[in-house]
Amino acid sequence: MQTFIILLAAIISFTIFFQWWRRYDRRMLRASAFPEKWREFLNNQVPLYARLPDELKRELEGHIQVFLSEKYFEGAGGLEITDEMRVTVAAQACVLLLGRNTNYYPQLSSIIIYPAAYIAEHITHEGLVEIRDNQVRLGEAWHRGSVVLSWSDVHSGANDIKDGHNVVLHEFAHLLDFEDGRADGVPPLDHRSSYVSWARVMAAEFERLQLKAASDKKSVLDHYGATNPAEFFAVAVEAFYEKPEQLKRKRPELYEELQAFFKVDPAEWARA
Numbered sequence: 029m030q031t032f033i034i035l036l037a038a039i040i041s042f043t044i045f046f047q048w049w050r051r052y053d054r055r056m057l058r059a060s061a062f063p064e065k066w067r068e069f070l071n072n073q074v075p076l077y078a079r080l081p082d083e084l085k086r087e088l089e090g091h092i093q094v095f096l097s098e099k100y101f102e103g104a105g106g107l108e109i110t111d112e113m114r115v116t117v118a119a120q121a122c123v124l125l126l127g128r129n130t131n132y133y134p135q136l137s138s139i140i141i142y143p144a145a146y147i148a149e150h151i152t153h154e155g156l157v158e159i160r161d162n163q164v165r166l167g168e169a170w171h172r173g174s175v176v177l178s179w180s181d182v183h184s185g186a187n188d189i190k191d192g193h194n195v196v197l198h199e200f201a202h203l204l205d206f207e208d209g210r211a212d213g214v215p216p217l218d219h220r221s222s223y224v225s226w227a228r229v230m231a232a233e234f235e236r237l238q239l240k241a242a243s244d245k246k247s248v249l250d251h252y253g254a255t256n257p258a259e260f261f262a263v264a265v266e267a268f269y270e271k272p273e274q275l276k277r278k279r280p281e282l283y284e285e286l287q288a289f290f291k292v293d294p295a296e297w298a299r300a
């Protein structure tokens with residue numbers, strides 16, 4: 029019994045020390061000078077960065093330093109990872125962390141990048157029958173461990189910040205959704221009361237998009253969001269950052285829910 033108590037005390041002390049050390053390390057990384065070359069990548073590759081007010085630019089640079097120190101990048105399909113790729117992905121992933129208390133995608137350890145769209149095996153079940161087919165993918169987020177991306181789509185998605193398509197914002201929105209262990213389009217919210225209005229607004233907006241998609245009518249949200257609530261959230265996040273003024277005007281309640289969660293107002297950045 030005594031050995032057990034000593035062991036437990038040692039584990040608790042180590043955990044407390046590790047958490048303290050990680051907070052300290054992250055603070056130091058955020059405070060360290062941001063490499064000028066990386067800022068050049070941001071100015072050239074990530075127009076969303078240029079839109080940010082100065083204080084959010086500095087916050088983003090701090091987040092990028094932490095992200096790049098903690099996450100491992102791996103090239104696939106013969107791709108060699110460069111600093112430009114790492115900074116371009118990190119910047120967009122970290123836009124979703126601005127203004128919030130963040131633990132930097134705790135379930136994510138690595139980002140795998142292919143040169144372009146890649147083929148992945150897709151497995152579904154119909155009753156007891158397993159169906160396997162090959163799908164072309166631009167990116168995917170796994171519940172634990174990894175995000176997979178196509179570099180040519182990361183590049184084009186980052187460069188056009190008005191089309192509502194951004195594979196990095198999309199896949200990292202999925203990671204936020206997964207943080208409570210479920211892929212249901214509901215990331216962990218701040219207050220219990222927030223879940224009530226989130227559920228009401230999101231359910232109505234999802235249903236509306238399903239109707240639009242079924243009748244092939246135009247919408248500020250990509251019809252892919254009608255697939256399921258998890259895809260709806262990821263697609264809505266893309267529109268929130270890339271078509272903020274349009275989303276705020278056309279779907280104000282949806283915009284308001286996303287603004288309450290992300291604690292930023294991208295429509296304001298777009299106007300400025």
Ligand SMILES: [Zn+2]
Binds near residue numbers: 198202258259262
């Ligand atoms: Zn998705």
